[in-house]
Amino acid sequence: MTILQTWLIDWHEQLDYRHPRWDGDLQQQCDQVVKRLRILLPWAAERHGAFDEFANELASLKRQAEAATGGEKPPRRVGVSCTCGHTLRVTLDTAGVRCPACSTQYGHSEALQLPLAVRRAA
Template sequence: MTRHTASTITDDALDALYTRLDAYDHHAARECTAPGRSPEPGPGERPTCGICPRVLRADERHRYACRPCERRITEHLAQLPALVQDLHRLLIPGAQTNVRGYRARPGSEAAAPINLHVLDVITSATATLDSWLRDWHERLSWDAPAYHADPLTEAAAALRVNVPWAVEGHPAVNEFAAEINDLHRTATGLLDPAQRARRIGHCPVTVLDEHGGRHTCGATLRYVPGATTVICSWCQTTWDALDLSADLCGAA
């Protein structure tokens, strides 16, 4: 893992980074749209993860997804129930919460007695996890899931336990990962808008596969205001925020 010296990014530098990164996106964006397991590689090519462009290692080639993506899915599933529970405190427009330091956006007088967007996120979280769990049960020829008290928490736990099967046996695991990531990001952003990660471009690092082949990582990079570093979620390269600003703006 590459790591650069940390320092605090200034507001001026951050503003300059945001205004120039659109050009970089058009210049260097690397799209990843493979539905599930990548097509059979051609001569000299190596199979890649269906979620990110990471080249699969020799002991991962029977899988739809690499192990870092599997860990990220598992972590998000573990965190989702508590995040969604905290969202209940934001159902009343203008409400604030101090749970684990999260802070809601100060609200103005609302037309509705309940925050419909927050309610939609809460209900869609349960519906999404329940839908995927039912799909997995059908594929495994299991009985339909039965919940005892809290469908969201129980579905998240059941999915988390079976993620190792999904990354090896479910051809749509990339869609599942994308939906879980969206739920996690939306809930986190609602609970603390000030800490909502901002998209700042794509990872420019050249990575090597196990046979020496080179390709650009291309992962979407996100910066959390106030952070001193930016970490690529795919190749795990860590930058000082100012260094990354200079690198990306120079590529624009």
């Protein structure tokens, strides 16, 4: 993220553009940077002396991001209703779950056969 912003600042300086501004939260800033970089990419590919370096850094960033999201992505949790009405959070590969409210123990397939918990509208 910071690396991308640094590159964008660098490109802006070379183009005599104003210093880029970041608005919003991290996700919004990230979107802005990526959008700007995309727009300037053809210019950079042709004119920027360190474009190879940029491409390499981008590739390694991408690998890091993929390793981070692919390797340790938390399994998706679903809420199911125990017969007592308590909502249990289970993953699809859960080995089993024990209801903290009524102490009922569910095995893997039992837990996944419980009705999905309905999210109450506020």
